[in-house]
Amino acid sequence: MNVKYLIIGNSAAGIGAIESIRKNDADSSIAVISDENMYAYSRALIPYYLQGKIEKDQLYLRDEDFYKKNDISPIFGKKVVNIKPNNNKITLKDSSEIEYEYLIIASGGKPFIPTIKGLNDNFYSFTSFKDVENIKKEISTGNTKEIVILGAGLIGLLAAESLKSLNMNITVIELADRILINVLDPLTSNIYEQLMKEHDIQIVKGHTISEIRTAVDNNEKIRKVILDNNDELDCDLLIIATGVRPRVQFLKNTNIEINRGIIVNPRMQTNVANIYACGDCAEVYDFIHNQNKITPIWPAAYIGGLIAGSNLTGQNTKLECITNMNSMKFFGLPVMSAGLIEVPEENGYQELMKYDQKNIHYKKLILKDGTIKGLISLNQIENTGIILNLMRNRIDVSEFKDRILESDFDLIDLPRYIRKEMLTGG
Numbered sequence: 385m386n387v388k389y390l391i392i393g394n395s396a397a398g399i400g401a402i403e404s405i406r407k408n409d410a411d412s413s414i415a416v417i418s419d420e421n422m423y424a425y426s427r428a429l430i431p432y433y434l435q436g437k438i439e440k441d442q443l444y445l446r447d448e449d450f451y452k453k454n455d456i457s458p459i460f461g462k463k464v465v466n467i468k469p470n471n472n473k474i475t476l477k478d479s480s481e482i483e484y485e486y487l488i489i490a491s492g493g494k495p496f497i498p499t500i501k502g503l504n505d506n507f508y509s510f511t512s513f514k515d516v517e518n519i520k521k522e523i524s525t526g527n528t529k530e531i532v533i534l535g536a537g538l539i540g541l542l543a544a545e546s547l548k549s550l551n552m553n554i555t556v557i558e559l560a561d562r563i564l565i566n567v568l569d570p571l572t573s574n575i576y577e578q579l580m581k582e583h584d585i586q587i588v589k590g591h592t593i594s595e596i597r598t599a600v601d602n603n604e605k606i607r608k609v610i611l612d613n614n615d616e617l618d619c620d621l622l623i624i625a626t627g628v629r630p631r632v633q634f635l636k637n638t639n640i641e642i643n644r645g646i647i648v649n650p651r652m653q654t655n656v657a658n659i660y661a662c663g664d665c666a667e668v669y670d671f672i673h674n675q676n677k678i679t680p681i682w683p684a685a686y687i688g689g690l691i692a693g694s695n696l697t698g699q700n701t702k703l704e705c706i707t708n709m710n711s712m713k714f715f716g717l718p719v720m721s722a723g724l725i726e727v728p729e730e731n732g733y734q735e736l737m738k739y740d741q742k743n744i745h746y747k748k749l750i751l752k753d754g755t756i757k758g759l760i761s762l763n764q765i766e767n768t769g770i771i772l773n774l775m776r777n778r779i780d781v782s783e784f785k786d787r788i789l790e791s792d793f794d795l796i797d798l799p800r801y802i803r804k805e806m807l808t809g810g
Contacts, residue, residue, distance in 0.1 A: 386483040387413040387457065389696070390474065392464050393490030394418035395427070396682050397663025399445055400689025401488045406454050408697035414456050415482065417474075421461035422513060423448060428682065430516045431546040443513065464491070464634050469656045486658050486696045489635075489646060490689060493628035493664040493680055498534075502596035506604045507622040510543040519547075519621065528620040529553055532609050534593055536563035538712060540625030541576075544585050545714055555586040555617055557593060557609075567710045569725050571739070572746060572762050579715055591615075596622070630665040630678060643667055645678045650702035652692035660696055662688030671776075672707040672723040672757055679706055705776040711765065717744065720765045722772060724750045724758030733757070738789040747789050754780035764791045770798075773806055 389405055391398050394416050405414060418424075425443040432438045441448070451458045459482075466475040473481050495509035508515040522528045531547050533540045536558035544554045556563070562573040563580070577587055588611070595610035609619045630645035640654050641647040646661035650669060653660050662668075663685035667676040684706045694701045709722040727733045727750055737748040743763070749771075750758030756775040761768050771788060774781055779802055781788060787797045795803055 385415065385457075385480075387415045388485045389414045389488070389693075390482060390484035390486070391416040391488045391490060392474070393488075393492055393663060393665075394420070394424045394458075394460070395490070395492055395663065396424075396445065396685040397490035397492070397689035397692075398488070399424050400686040401490060401660075401662065401693040402454060402456060402689075404690040404693025405697055408694065408699065411455075414454070415459055416451075416456055417459045417462055417464055417476075417482075419461065419463040420512065420514070423450070425513060426682075427511060430510070430513060431542045433513075434516050434520060434546045435549050440513075466634060467638050467640070469638055469640065469659060472658070487660070488689070488692050488696070489654075489659065489661040489665060490663045490685075490692075491631040491634075491665045492685075494631045495624065496627045496629045497624055498592070498626055500593050500596055502598065504604065506596070506598070506606050507624050510539055510623050510625055511628065519623075522621055523547075523550060523552070530618040530620045531555070531623065532557065532593075532617055532619040532621075533623045533625060535625035535627070536560075536587065536589075537566060537625060537627065538564065538710065539628075540623070541580070541714060542712075543623050543625060544580065545583075548583055548585055554584075555588060556580070557588045557591060557611065559590065559592045561589055563587060563589070567708075567712075567721050567725065568719065569748065569760055572719060572721075572760055575744065575746075575762065576714055576717070576719075579717060583715055588615075628664065628680060632665055643676075647676065650704070651695045651700070652688055652703060653695065658696070660692040662692045668703055668706055670707050671705055671778075677708075679708055681709055683709070707775075709772070711768075717763055718765050719760065719762045720768045721760045722758065722768075723756070723775060725760060726750075726758075736785060736789060740791075745791055747791075749785065749788060751781070751785065754782040754785075756781060767793050770795060770806075774802075777806065779805075 424445040429443050463477040464474050465477050473483050475481050531552045531554050533556045536556045548554050563577050564573050591611045593609045594612045597608040599605040599607050606619050606622050609617050645667040648661050648666050652662045664680040670677040691701050691703050707723045711720045727735050732752050734751040739746045745764050746762035748760040755778045
């Protein structure tokens with residue numbers, strides 16, 4: 385098989401690349417490869433599918449005729465095992481090869497699985513449709529009640545909330561001293577920990593699982609987990625949510641530059657001229673941290689795909705103003721965080737916050753040289769779009785910084801010249 389544009393990955397970044405290529409090149413051949421045998425879908429929605437709130441077709445990022453309408457050759461259920469940049473070829477697990485003129489790597493991330501005694505394939509990661517389907521099947525047998533989740537990050541707690549709604553007994557194990565440590569500060573983390581406990585979800589911090597014990601008559605069926613302090617927990621089903629790493633193992637014998645993820649320039653181009661990378665597998669420039677970082681969020685992946693597709697079809701666009709941003713809701717309580725969540729040790733940063741404990745309203749800003757470097761907004765996310773625009777545009781907010789903390793902060797509170805700049809671009 386020979387195509388002009390080959391895309392490895394069929395999620396947000398891959399979809400962005402397809403749409404951008406077709407905008408500029410309506411006729412050339414495009415193929416997209418995925419090791420999952422289904423249309424592009426939203427992983428953020430799989431908790432709702434597990435709960436029965438949505439059907440399978442509501443998971444899809446695009447209509448089922450998307451590939452046909454855009455004249456795309458889908459290669460689903462196939463795994464890429466090797467890339468030969470010098471020959472413009474990739475090799476699949478079945479040993480077949482595909483030749484390309486341009487390659488976009490949008491392979492996403494893969495779950496990080498720690499080494500645990502007794503752990504085989506008898507766990508789930510809650511990062512794929514297949515996992516959630518299998519969890520549903522296990523629960524439907526009526527023999528699953530005690531569920532242990534290793535990891536109290538976003539994925540782990542989404543799993544906990546979803547499974548609690550199905551009347552499961554949930555225990556979450558977290559090695560760190562607080563939950564959601566990468567996206568929330570200690571105050572908001574504590575609020576959500578108490579919320580989990582109010583909904584009868586057990587949280588165990590400062591420990592991890594050291595051993596898995598299985599049934600005597602079935603070494604695949606977990607019965608207990610042993611913690612590093614020798615505590616034993618009953619367990620019918622184990623979910624491991626200890627983070628995600630860039631899916632780049634198939635690149636190890638190539639000359640493509642990799643750090644944690646694939647190194648790209650602002651045009652999403654790798655060090656190999658006709659190979660681009662985007663999404664959770666790529667390290668992109670983070671304007672808050674002033675360095676290239678993995679930014680595993682849906683908007684960055686999709687925009688990165690758009691930019692990669694645009695540039696390899698002759699345009700000249702750059703990825704700008706990307707940083708970590710997370711919007712989430714647990715048991716009806718919403719929160720949004722972006723950029724820095726805690727003040728760095730170096731000098732020059734200022735922290736402003738306002739906490740209304742009665743109404744569970746909390747807003748925190750981290751400033752440097754008058755510009756916003758970090759935001760946490762709990763239970764008042766209506767005006768966060770304005771604040772994010774101030775952050776992206778690096779606008780000095782010194783003269784109205786205290787007003788931003790108010791729950792009714794709005795565009796009208798901005799100086800006229802800033803409103804004009806944000807609304808008209810000048």
